[in-house]
Amino acid sequence: xxxxxxxSPLTIAAAxxxxxxxxxxxxxxxxxxxxxxxxxxxxxxxxxxxxGIKELQSIAVRDGQLCVGAGVTHANLAKQTAQYPALAxxxxxxxxxxxxxxxxxGGSLANNDPAACYPAAALASGATIxxxxxxxxxxxYFVGMFETALDEGEIITEVRFPLPQAAHYAKFAQPASRFAxxxxxxxxxxxxxxxxVTGASEEGVFRWTDAEGALSQAFSAQALDGLTVPAExxxxxxxxxxxxxAHLVAVLTKRAVVAAG
Amino acid sequence: MPHIEGSSVTEETMTQISMVVNGTxxxxxxxxxxxxxxxxxDDLRLTGTHVGCDTSQCGACxxxxxxxxxxxxxxxxxxxxxxxxxxxxxxxxxxxxxxxxQQAFQTHHGLQCGFCTPGMIMATAxxxxxxxxxxxxxxRNYLEGNxxxxxxxxxxxxxxxxxxxxxxxxxxxx
Ligand SMILES: Cc1cc2nc3c(=O)[nH]c(=O)nc-3n(C[C@H](O)[C@H](O)[C@H](O)COP(=O)(O)OP(=O)(O)OC[C@H]3O[C@@H](n4cnc5c(N)ncnc54)[C@H](O)[C@@H]3O)c2cc1C
Ligand code: FES
Ligand code: FES
Numbered sequence: 001x002x003x004x005x006x007x008s009p010l011t012i013a014a015a016x017x018x019x020x021x022x023x024x025x026x027x028x029x030x031x032x033x034x035x036x037x038x039x040x041x042x043x044x045x046x047x048x049x050x051x052g053i054k055e056l057q058s059i060a061v062r063d064g065q066l067c068v069g070a071g072v073t074h075a076n077l078a079k080q081t082a083q084y085p086a087l088a089x090x091x092x093x094x095x096x097x098x099x100x101x102x103x104x105x106g107g108s109l110a111n112n113d114p115a116a117c118y119p120a121a122a123l124a125s126g127a128t129i130x131x132x133x134x135x136x137x138x139x140x141y142f143v144g145m146f147e148t149a150l151d152e153g154e155i156i157t158e159v160r161f162p163l164p165q166a167a168h169y170a171k172f173a174q175p176a177s178r179f180a181x182x183x184x185x186x187x188x189x190x191x192x193x194x195x196x197v198t199g200a201s202e203e204g205v206f207r208w209t210d211a212e213g214a215l216s217q218a219f220s221a222q223a224l225d226g227l228t229v230p231a232e233x234x235x236x237x238x239x240x241x242x243x244x245x246a247h248l249v250a251v252l253t254k255r256a257v258v259a260a261g
Numbered sequence: 262m263p264h265i266e267g268s269s270v271t272e273e274t275m276t277q278i279s280m281v282v283n284g285t286x287x288x289x290x291x292x293x294x295x296x297x298x299x300x301x302x303d304d305l306r307l308t309g310t311h312v313g314c315d316t317s318q319c320g321a322c323x324x325x326x327x328x329x330x331x332x333x334x335x336x337x338x339x340x341x342x343x344x345x346x347x348x349x350x351x352x353x354x355x356x357x358x359x360x361x362x363q364q365a366f367q368t369h370h371g372l373q374c375g376f377c378t379p380g381m382i383m384a385t386a387x388x389x390x391x392x393x394x395x396x397x398x399x400x401r402n403y404l405e406g407n408x409x410x411x412x413x414x415x416x417x418x419x420x421x422x423x424x425x426x427x428x429x430x431x432x433x434x435x
Contacts, residue, residue, distance in 0.1 A: 001294045003273045004293060006339050096405045096407075098320065099317065101331055102336060
């Protein structure tokens, strides 16, 4: 690692101020950032640690939405989110216990790894990403692989999830990394169904609108019969071919619908 | 440390940190980018915590920070300021006897070369704190981030099951 300084502000305002320095970068759980620093893929002069900021730690239901502070770890979300069982189950299955004790929802959404789990939950739930400066609808937030609508120096402070009537996340874990080889989050609301797919596309997380249409008509696995996603948009790597990933998308969507009930 | 071209950072920023390690208050001066595992091993000379992968995969470096299992290769020492840290060195009983988990690993041959063992023991301790009577599936699931290249895991699973006071003959572990 190149040398850098760590600063540990106690408020969002102080963190935002520290991040005005162009060479500064936020540090949350470090589960992605520290390996990146070790590989010398990032060279910040200052890391602004968000872990001491109490404002980022709360989980509460407000106006019918589950509001999760950006600094909430996967482990705490898994334990404290009875209001949204599908989201709690997703958090409980990220990586391993030690990763879940440090990694945060804010870090995951800011990183937008194409194989990460939370982006699927945020997009399928129609969540709102709240930052120090504005609110961003999930539909506008995920721009591409590792790319988001966040500006330089902008930090996620909270994520607001509308609570669906039924939901489930079906994940096919890549056995070595434990990330999603493909993961599908299905969420059923009074006004329709949303389906978000992670792990599969070259563009990162995406909504499978054909499946949403069919499931909004009839919420059953049969409603998906014959529907497929085009393989040409899928990722191709040693873990899976585009055809295989496209196949998994359809299978996992059905499983998610059945499990959501 | 290398000099970075075009950067104002030419020296390490040193910070004094304090934490309680295995019940004893410890202080040290560390560069900000020092990992918790390096502080434990190099500064405190607690070399029972191992570095297997250094990329947060293998769990050889697993310790407890404020009661929670963490991979100490993927946390900065500074982030453990004022924390209670527990490592393998603090696990044996006051009279030097192995604790129940360590003893179960010995009895059930849960180790061969022993490299993964400190992390396995600390992970097991964290598991049993949360879930005193885990099933075989729960044990395997909890140890997902702890790799062992020798034992093939079955004896580790048996050891954890035994350490939780359950009858090992009840699990297949095969
Ligand atoms: C072994 C292993 C297995 C894993 N398995 C999975 C898995 O199955 N599914 C999954 O989804 N993930 C998985 N992960 C990733 C894990 O969830 C990370 O914790 C997460 O992606 C990053 O969160 P973090 O809090 O550690 O962020 P950090 O690593 O601290 O930061 C990540 C990035 O986000 C930025 N950032 C952090 N917080 C904010 C914020 N509030 N606002 C703006 N920017 C911010 C940082 O500057 C950095 O660029 C795994 C990781 C490991 C090591
Ligand atoms: S050395 Fe830390 S996880 Fe492998
Ligand atoms: S005993 Fe050798 S790695 Fe586990």
